[in-house]
Amino acid sequence: MIRYIDEYRNKEMVLRLAGQIREATSRSLRFMEVCGGHTMAIHKFGIPSLLPGNIRLLSGPGCPVCVTDRKFIDQAVSYARRSDVIITTYGDLIRVPGSSSTLDAEKSKGSDIRIIYSILDALAIAKQNPGKKIIFPGIGFETTTPPSAAGILKAREEGITNFYLLSSHKVMPPAMEALIDEGVEIDGYIAPGHVSTITGTSIYRDIPGKFGLGCVISGFEPLDLMQSILMLALQMERGEPKVEIQYRRAVRPEGNPKALEMIRKVFEPRDDWWRGLGILKSSGLGLREEYSDMDAEKTIPVEVEKTREDKGCRCGDILKGLATPGECKLFDRVCTPLNPVGACMVSNEGACHAWYRYRT
Amino acid sequence: MKTNKNERILLGHGSGGKLTHELISGLFMKYFSNPHLDLHTDSAIMRAEAGHIAFTTDAFVVDPIFFPGGDIGKLAVCGTVNDIAVSGARPLWLSAAFIIEEGLPMAELERIVAGMAQEAGKAGVEIVTGDTKVVGRKQCDKLFITTAGLGVIEARHLGIGTGEKMIPGDKIIINGSIGDHGMAIMSARNELQLSSPLLSDCASLNGLIESVMKVSGNIRFMRDATRGGLSAVIGELVRGRPHGLVINEEDIPVKENVRGMCELLGFDPMYVANEGKVLMVTAAADAQKIVECMHQHEYGRDARIIGEIVPDHPGKAWLKTCVGGNRIIDLPAGEQLPRIC
Amino acid sequence: MCLSIPARIDSIEGDMATVSVGGVTYQANLQLLDDVQTGDYILLHTGFAIQKLDPEEALETLQTFEDFDALNRQMDEEEKKSGERII
Numbered sequence: 129m130i131r132y133i134d135e136y137r138n139k140e141m142v143l144r145l146a147g148q149i150r151e152a153t154s155r156s157l158r159f160m161e162v163c164g165g166h167t168m169a170i171h172k173f174g175i176p177s178l179l180p181g182n183i184r185l186l187s188g189p190g191c192p193v194c195v196t197d198r199k200f201i202d203q204a205v206s207y208a209r210r211s212d213v214i215i216t217t218y219g220d221l222i223r224v225p226g227s228s229s230t231l232d233a234e235k236s237k238g239s240d241i242r243i244i245y246s247i248l249d250a251l252a253i254a255k256q257n258p259g260k261k262i263i264f265p266g267i268g269f270e271t272t273t274p275p276s277a278a279g280i281l282k283a284r285e286e287g288i289t290n291f292y293l294l295s296s297h298k299v300m301p302p303a304m305e306a307l308i309d310e311g312v313e314i315d316g317y318i319a320p321g322h323v324s325t326i327t328g329t330s331i332y333r334d335i336p337g338k339f340g341l342g343c344v345i346s347g348f349e350p351l352d353l354m355q356s357i358l359m360l361a362l363q364m365e366r367g368e369p370k371v372e373i374q375y376r377r378a379v380r381p382e383g384n385p386k387a388l389e390m391i392r393k394v395f396e397p398r399d400d401w402w403r404g405l406g407i408l409k410s411s412g413l414g415l416r417e418e419y420s421d422m423d424a425e426k427t428i429p430v431e432v433e434k435t436r437e438d439k440g441c442r443c444g445d446i447l448k449g450l451a452t453p454g455e456c457k458l459f460d461r462v463c464t465p466l467n468p469v470g471a472c473m474v475s476n477e478g479a480c481h482a483w484y485r486y487r488t
Numbered sequence: 489m490k491t492n493k494n495e496r497i498l499l500g501h502g503s504g505g506k507l508t509h510e511l512i513s514g515l516f517m518k519y520f521s522n523p524h525l526d527l528h529t530d531s532a533i534m535r536a537e538a539g540h541i542a543f544t545t546d547a548f549v550v551d552p553i554f555f556p557g558g559d560i561g562k563l564a565v566c567g568t569v570n571d572i573a574v575s576g577a578r579p580l581w582l583s584a585a586f587i588i589e590e591g592l593p594m595a596e597l598e599r600i601v602a603g604m605a606q607e608a609g610k611a612g613v614e615i616v617t618g619d620t621k622v623v624g625r626k627q628c629d630k631l632f633i634t635t636a637g638l639g640v641i642e643a644r645h646l647g648i649g650t651g652e653k654m655i656p657g658d659k660i661i662i663n664g665s666i667g668d669h670g671m672a673i674m675s676a677r678n679e680l681q682l683s684s685p686l687l688s689d690c691a692s693l694n695g696l697i698e699s700v701m702k703v704s705g706n707i708r709f710m711r712d713a714t715r716g717g718l719s720a721v722i723g724e725l726v727r728g729r730p731h732g733l734v735i736n737e738e739d740i741p742v743k744e745n746v747r748g749m750c751e752l753l754g755f756d757p758m759y760v761a762n763e764g765k766v767l768m769v770t771a772a773a774d775a776q777k778i779v780e781c782m783h784q785h786e787y788g789r790d791a792r793i794i795g796e797i798v799p800d801h802p803g804k805a806w807l808k809t810c811v812g813g814n815r816i817i818d819l820p821a822g823e824q825l826p827r828i829c
Numbered sequence: 830m831c832l833s834i835p836a837r838i839d840s841i842e843g844d845m846a847t848v849s850v851g852g853v854t855y856q857a858n859l860q861l862l863d864d865v866q867t868g869d870y871i872l873l874h875t876g877f878a879i880q881k882l883d884p885e886e887a888l889e890t891l892q893t894f895e896d897f898d899a900l901n902r903q904m905d906e907e908e909k910k911s912g913e914r915i916i
Contacts, residue, residue: 130748130851132835132870132882135891139738142811165832172756174813218875246876248858271833275877278860322833325872325880347890350811355893377887378872378880387861387879476754486815675853684852748851752873754832 132377136349137173145354146178152358153365158184158313159357160449162304163320164191164477165348171486173350175357183361186449187479188312189303190320192267192296193220194447194471194478195402199435200296201226204265206430207294208239213261213428215241216250221265224474227436247279254283254291263424265294271322273297273413274387277394280419292424295414298400301331302411308339310405312448316342316360318353321375326391328383329371336369347375394419403471404444443470446479453483460484497592502622511620515598519605524581524616532616534581534638540646542577542639544568549632553600555676557668557687560633561600563763565607565615566692567714568637573694574710574766576645576701579637582608585619587632600631611692613637644705651709651724651769656731656799658708659775661768663696663782664689664790665741666718670760671749686745691764696785703781706771713767716819717759721767722805723819730802735795735817737810758817769797833874835882838867848873 161167167187170176176185189195205226208215215231222232222243235241240260244250247264254262266276276293283291300323307314319332324345332343342363346356356374363369373379391413400412415423441463442456453459453472463469465481472478500507517525524532546567553560564584572579584604588597608615647653668689675686693712701707713721718740726733742750742757750757764787770778775793782788805817836848836857848857848871857878859865864881871878 130744130751130835131837132887133751135887137810139811141891146812171815172809173811174807174809174815177814178812246858248876271874271879274861274879275858275875278858278877282860322872322874322879325833350809350813352890355890374890376890377882377884380880380883384861384880386863390861485818686853745852748849748853751834752836752850752853752855 133349136347136351138351142178142350142354145351145358149183149354149358149361150180152361154182155364156182157315157361157364158186159316159318159360160186160188160307160312160314161318161346162188162190162300163318163323164194164475165322166190166318166320166346166353167479167482168477169348169350170353171482173353174486175350175353178354179357183357186314187446187482188307188449189402189404189447191472191475191477191479192269192272192298193224193475194443195298195303195404196224196267196296196471197401197403197435198226198437199432200265200267200294201230202432202435203294203425203430204231204263205229205234206432207263207424207428208234208241210261210430212259213240213263214253214257215239216244216253216262216264217241218245218267219243220475221267223468224471225468227433247275248282251279251283251286251288251291254288255286258290261290261292261428263292263294263428265296267296269298269300269320269323270326270391271320273391273395274326274384277390280394280415280422281390283422284419289421292422292428293415294424295395295412296400297395297413298402298411299331299397299413302408303402303405304332304335305338306405306408307448308341310448312450314341314449315364316344316369318356318360319343319345319371321345321347321352321379324373324375324379324383326384326387328379329373329381330383332371336371340369342369343371345371345373345375345379347378404447438469441470443472443480446472453480456480495594497588497590497594497597497622499590499622499624502588502620508620515594515601516618516620519601520608520615520618522614522616524614532581534616537640539643540641542572542575542579542641543636544571545634545636546571547632547634549629550673551629552673552676553596553630555688556672556685558690558763559600559603560631561604562607563690564633564635565604565611565613566690566763568635569611569613569692569694570712570766572637572639573692573697574649574712575639575641576648576707576710577639577641578698579611579613579639579694581616581638582613583617583636584615585634586621587628587634588620588622589628589630590622590625592630597631607692611694645701645707648707648710651729654708654725654729654731654769654797656797657772658769658797659772659793660725660733660735660795660797661770661775661778661782661791661793662713662718662740663693663766663788664764665743665746666713666762666765667742667746667750667755667757667760669763670717670755671746673761674749674753684745686743686749689762689764691787693764693766693787696782696787697766699785700768700778700781704770704774704778706774707768708771709769711767713762713765715761717757717761718765718767719758719817720819722817725767725769725797726803726805728803731797731799732801732804732806733795733797734806734808736808739792739794741790741792772796833872833879835870836873838865838869838871840867841865846878848878
């Protein structure tokens with residue numbers, strides 16, 4: 129029995145919750161999750177098959193890989209082609225399609241690209257290879273940004289001068305608001321669980337008042353997801369949209385102040401481009417001026433090819449919940465996990481990938 | 489027999505001359521010795537019973553070559569034996585060709601060869617012919633082994649390999665826990681610490697399969713689950729066939745520390761490689777006694793019925809999840825782990 | 830990527846901890862947290878402990894299911910009696 133996991137996979141409780149959801153409301157409701165981990169869990173456990181027909185789940189732009197600009201990969205590829213560069217990256221990025229190549233393809237051509245689990249491994253590689261530039265492509269939302277911040281601070285502390293971050297870190301709330309502004313019709317958000325362990329509840333504060341949507345911060349086990357859906361259904365039934373924490377064992381209203389302070393110290397907000405949503409104000413994070421010596425973009429000039437998007441790829445619409453993967457003409461015909469066209473299919477957490485594998 | 493004086497494999501060991509001769513007689517023959525091999529002929533000549541012959545070939549490139557629970561040699565014997573056994577045939581003779589990287593420590597090669605001999609003896613098969621080549625440094629990664637295997641199969645068992653006799657109502661049985669091999673390799677590669685060691689399940693299953701075939705004449709289909717994991721084999725049960733199947737997730741045995749590693753690293757045990765697991769489809773009436781028969785065998789202690797063939801959703805495999813939901817079981821997407829076997 | 834997993838702190842050495850999940854041990858950096866001790870459970874993400882798990886809240890979440898059930902049953906009873914839909 130794995131603690132804090134198995135207790136929340138109790139079948140009897142889950143089925144009872146399914147019954148309670150059925151009884152809670154007969155309204156037609158649509159809830160969106162905006163966290164790749166939720167997308168995966170929902171499909172892996174077969175959650176949609178447990179819900180009554182009046183409640184539908186939609187996948188939103190919660191997968192950091194999926195919303196990242198193709199240009200980011202093109203930049204990483206250009207860096208990878210330099211003989212004085214070692215790319216250290218999380219595994220998720222390795223097969224994401226750029227305009228004409230992937231990091232995986234570059235690796236097989238001989239570029240020094242290493243998959244790491246933690247940014248601390250990248251620092252170790254930097255120390256072992258003083259003659260090389262170690263570049264870390266940083267993606268991820270508020271969950272993954274504190275480790276990047278910690279890595280930058282550690283590099284500074286230890287006097288490591290050959291370590292660089294290529295940042296595409298983003299923050300969630302602007303996307304959550306943009307979706308509604310774009311006209312995506314949902315009744316509530318299953319809010320990201322691990323982002324919220326860092327941010328706390330304040331980032332969702334305005335959403336119920338402004339848009340009439342509930343926000344329930346959910347854990348990742350089946351019990352958590354079902355309870356969150358029940359809480360959202362009850363909110364809608366009562367006409368009381370609000371921010372609630374279902375994932376109380378891990379999320380505190382104030383989040384993780386130490387981690388937030390580290391992010392604030394190292395990063396500053398900037399406008400950023402999201403696949404499917406375009407430019408969103410203050411939605412990205414870039415290194416502050418005093419850390420610009422570790423900013424790959426600012427200190428290592430490189431020529432990047434013109435970004436080329438694939439025609440027919442509907443990742444943008446799918447990320448907004450405006451289309452389902454099945455409605456994309458490329459899905460399963462051309463675009464498969466083995467042969468992905470768009471990021472939604474490459475990433476384990478992408479809506480298309482989950483749809484393909486689990487067909488729920 | 490001469491002993492080997494060199495501590496490492498040299499290019500000369502593959503050149504066909506004196507060094508090759510020393511290597512073969514001093515190492516390979518020392519461990520593999522049997523009446524066929526001892527004749528030193530270019531081909532082994534065996535007498536087979538009249539009837540059908542099962543024939544398989546395999547290549548082994550696992551990295552690292554030593555892992556908890558086995559090594560590339562043991563894998564080579566087990567993998568080849570199992571390919572024959574799951575077709576319903578009795579494995580008899582193996583060939584083994586070695587491609588060795590210059591510089592491989594002799595002690596490591598000896599350890600592997602000794603292990604192969606031991607496993608072959610346990611499985612009741614003979615390695616009757618082989619070959620040795622040496623390539624320069626970095627031209628292969630330490631050691632690659634290619635095998636072929638021959639066995640004999642009775643006429644009444646001929647449908648087992650194709651699965652043409654599967655019908656709705658048949659039960660699906662697995663002989664034990666899944667994901668052990670893949671996670672053992674992962675733990676070796678990443679030097680992860682484990683409180684209880686995670687061993688590969690690498691094993692020759694012909695003994696287990698033979699005892700099952702003695703208690704039941706109604707084995708419809710067998711496959712060994714290797715790379716691609718359980719899900720790859722499940723796919724083979726339904727793809728292009730007129731029936732579907734349902735698997736009950738809570739009936740699939742998974743060891744605790746395999747689960748822990750999978751959760752930690754983000755793997756789904758159903759997509760993780762195995763090297764000692766056979767999936768059987770059998771007539772419903774025989775399923776329980778087959779499981780009980782397996783429980784008596786060292787490689788079948790955790791055997792379970794995990795699902796059944798159904799007339800619905802032809803060509804598709806569905807999973808009833810541990811919380812009562814439903815979802816499709818699809819093929820692994822080519823990610824997971826490279827050079828797993 | 831969002832993958833964060835509950836792990837138990839088995840021992841602490843400076844700003845690193847040895848943590849375990851279902852019998853597998855791993856290293857976690859503790860720089861993002863204050864006030865953690867051996868025996869605590871944390872969420873492990875890309876080699877860092879990002880938050881401490883609260884055992885009391887964890888238990889309460891499980892008990893809530895029992896409560897929901899009891900509450901629902903109670904509401905059903907009252908609904909039947911009064912004939913009105915209670916929200």
